[in-house]
Amino acid sequence: MPSLKQITTKIKSxxxxxxxxGAMKLIAAVRLQKAQAALMAYRxxxxxxxxxxxxxxxxxxxxxxxxxxxxxxxxNLHVLFFTSDRGLCGSFNSALIRNMQRYIEExxxxxxxIKLSFxxxxxxxxxxxxxxxxxxxxxxxNERNSRKFSEELAAALTEEFRVGESDEVVLAYNxxxxxxxxxxxxxxxxxxxxxxxxxxxxxxSSDYIFEPEKERIIGLILPKYVQVxxxxxINESLTSEHAAxxxxxxxxxxxxxxxxxxxxxxxxxxxQAIITTELMDIVNGTEAQRxxxxx
Amino acid sequence: xAEKLRLKIITPEKLVFDGEVEELVAPGQMGEFGxxxxxxxxxxxxxxxRLRFKTVESGENTLIIHGGLADVKDDTVSILTxxxxxxxxxxxxxxxKDAEAFQRELDDLQDAGDSERExxxxxxxxxxARAGE
Numbered sequence: 001m002p003s004l005k006q007i008t009t010k011i012k013s014x015x016x017x018x019x020x021x022g023a024m025k026l027i028a029a030v031r032l033q034k035a036q037a038a039l040m041a042y043r044x045x046x047x048x049x050x051x052x053x054x055x056x057x058x059x060x061x062x063x064x065x066x067x068x069x070x071x072x073x074x075x076n077l078h079v080l081f082f083t084s085d086r087g088l089c090g091s092f093n094s095a096l097i098r099n100m101q102r103y104i105e106e107x108x109x110x111x112x113x114i115k116l117s118f119x120x121x122x123x124x125x126x127x128x129x130x131x132x133x134x135x136x137x138x139x140x141x142n143e144r145n146s147r148k149f150s151e152e153l154a155a156a157l158t159e160e161f162r163v164g165e166s167d168e169v170v171l172a173y174n175x176x177x178x179x180x181x182x183x184x185x186x187x188x189x190x191x192x193x194x195x196x197x198x199x200x201x202x203x204x205s206s207d208y209i210f211e212p213e214k215e216r217i218i219g220l221i222l223p224k225y226v227q228v229x230x231x232x233x234i235n236e237s238l239t240s241e242h243a244a245x246x247x248x249x250x251x252x253x254x255x256x257x258x259x260x261x262x263x264x265x266x267x268x269x270x271x272q273a274i275i276t277t278e279l280m281d282i283v284n285g286t287e288a289q290r291x292x293x294x295x
Numbered sequence: 296x297a298e299k300l301r302l303k304i305i306t307p308e309k310l311v312f313d314g315e316v317e318e319l320v321a322p323g324q325m326g327e328f329g330x331x332x333x334x335x336x337x338x339x340x341x342x343x344x345r346l347r348f349k350t351v352e353s354g355e356n357t358l359i360i361h362g363g364l365a366d367v368k369d370d371t372v373s374i375l376t377x378x379x380x381x382x383x384x385x386x387x388x389x390x391x392k393d394a395e396a397f398q399r400e401l402d403d404l405q406d407a408g409d410s411e412r413e414x415x416x417x418x419x420x421x422x423x424a425r426a427g428e
Contacts, residue, residue, distance in 0.1 A: 041309045048305050048373050052366045056338065211325045211339040220340055221364060231307075 004274070007267045011260060018256035024088065025249035032179065032242035035143055039176060039235045046232040053225045056218060057192055059208060065218045067158065067226070070191050071167035077111040078135065078157070078166040079103075080189075080230070082173035082237035083123035085139055089241055090248030092174070092182075093122040099184045100172060104132060115166070119149070119234065146234040154227035161190045173233045174240035180247060182240035189229055192222060300332050301371045302348055304358065304379060311358070311379050319348035319372060321365050322424075330367055337367040343420040345382070345427075346374065357382050359424045362417060382427065390425035397422055 002010075062068045081100060083093050100116075100123070107114055117135040118124040124137050136156065141149045160166050169190040174182040210217050302319060304311040320329045322344025330337075343362045349355055363376030397419035404412060 038308075042307050044310055045305045045307045045375065048303070048366075048375055049364075052338065052364060052373070052375070055366075055368075208336040208338065211323055211328075211337070217338060217340055228307075 002266075002270070004267065004270055007263055007270060011263045011267065014256055014259050014263065018253055018260070021249050021252045021256065025246055025253060028242050028246035028249060032239065032246055035235070035239040035242050036176070036179075038143060039239045042232060042235050046228050049221075049225055049228050053192065053221060055208075056210075056214070056221065060214065060218060062191075064215055065222055066162045067190060067192050067222045068218070071164075074110055074167050075112045076166045077107055077114045077168050077170065078117065078160065079114065079170045079172055079186075080117050080119065080153070080157070080233075081123045081127075082171070082233060083118065083120035084237075084241045085121045085141075087122065088248065089245035090251070092241060092244035092248075093126075096172075096174060096184055097123060097126050100127075103172065103186060111168070119153075119237070141234055141238075143235075143238060146231055146238070150227050150231035150234060153230050154223065157190065157230075158223055158226055166190075171229065171233045173237040174244075176236050176239040176243065179243045182243060185236075187229075187233070189226060192225070298332055299370070300330060300334075302374070303371070304346070304360075304374045304376070306376055306379055308378075314350060316348045316350050316372075319346065321346050321374065322360075323365070330365075330372055332370055334367050334370070336369075337365075339365045341365055341374070341376070343417060344424045346379075359385065359421075361421050380425065382425075385425045387426055390422050391428070394419060394422035394426050394428065 057068060060068055062070050079100075081096075083096050087093070104114055113133065115133045115135045116123075116127055118127070118137045119139075119141050121139050124134070124139075128134055136153075138149060138153070157166075157169050161169055168188065171185075171187045171189050173185060173187075175185040177183055299315040299317065300319065301314070302316045303313045318329060318331050320327055321339070322342045323339040324342050325339070327344075328339065341360065341363045343360065346358045346360050347355065348358075359380040359382055360374065360376040361378040361380075363374060366373045366375070397415060401412070401415050401419060404415065
């Protein structure tokens with residue numbers, strides 16, 4: 001049985017851990033609130049942009065712009081994988097990595113060569129050891145610099161696709177559903193083709209007017225659209241990360257409470273046991289003395 | 296055909312406006328254009344400039360937009376722009392000064408690439424729109 005001193009030390013250490021986790025939970029909650037507001041504002045913009053682009057793409061031929069080109073052969077797949085830089089967010093990263101592995105296995109049957117690029121340290125740390133071809137790596141992406149990063153990424157990925165180094169570019173990130181639910185999503189970024197969107201804007205398409213002419217518009221909006229999609233993915237991923245961290249820290253705090261309760265109970269029991277033993281000693285002592293005096 | 300147009304002005308930060316308007320005038324790259332209900336499907340790239348629209352409740356409205364896209368379809372106009380500003384909140388004197396500075400810079404620009412020139416031209420247009428020129 002541990003001594004009282006040992007138990008008190010343990011309770012103290014659990015308490016201080018709990019305090020840290022409680023603080024982390026509060027920080028995550030504030031960040032989540034901010035990120036969520038930004039994401040909710042960004043979604044209508046990126047959705048509207050997607051509608052416009054798909055509309056234009058549906059009216060275009062794949063020769064009209066390099067980004068609309070549909071490669072004849074699927075050889076090189078480039079996946080941009082969004083994870084977090086830091087841990088302590090529950091199964092956020094491990095779930096992403098697990099899904100990613102399964103995805104790679106599936107795609108290995110289609111593509112000859114798969115390359116991974118990373119936003120976030122955790123994904124890179126894992127896959128740099130596992131021998132999958134790795135490309136670019138970005139870290140320190142947050143809400144304030146997401147625009148800049150997405151522009152840089154969009155330029156790099158677009159160029160790579162244009163020169164034919166990749167035949168397909170996919171974004172893999174956690175889609176934010178709610179504070180307690182995030183869903184991993186694989187989203188094809190390039191080639192942009194309207195073929196998948198079961199001919200939504202088919203009617204009266206021929207009398208669409210473009211200013212300036214269609215080819216110029218495509219050249220202007222497609223690269224921008226790629227950036228918008230990437231920025232959206234960054235926002236989704238960051239918001240999900242904060243949500244996951246908040247939930248994880250909340251669970252950790254309540255676990256700590258449980259541990260503290262158990263330890264306190266043990267402390268009281270131990271203390272009671274010690275008192276009982278001492279009392280028995282005293283009683284035995286006096287008994288012995290009294291017996292001795294009577295003789 | 297509906298009597299009214301639905302106008303949506305969307306930026307990455309927020310939905311600036313979503314409501315019915317009677318007409319609007321937007322700064323297209325090929326010149327200003329107006330949209331009335333019943334317009335044919337239309338997609339235009341916008342220059343930075345002033346967007347004017349008329350609503351039943353508040354009459355004439357003006358917004359400064361920093362370029363973007365206008366998509367007209369089924370009597371719905373979606374304006375996608377990086378940023379929009381209320382003209383009443385702009386420091387006109389400062390904007391005018393900016394415009395002059397950009398103009399000088401653009402005049403001095405001799406052997407710069409197209410993208411640099413475009414960027415400066417964009418800044419100049421934004422400054423001019425803010426100054427109300």
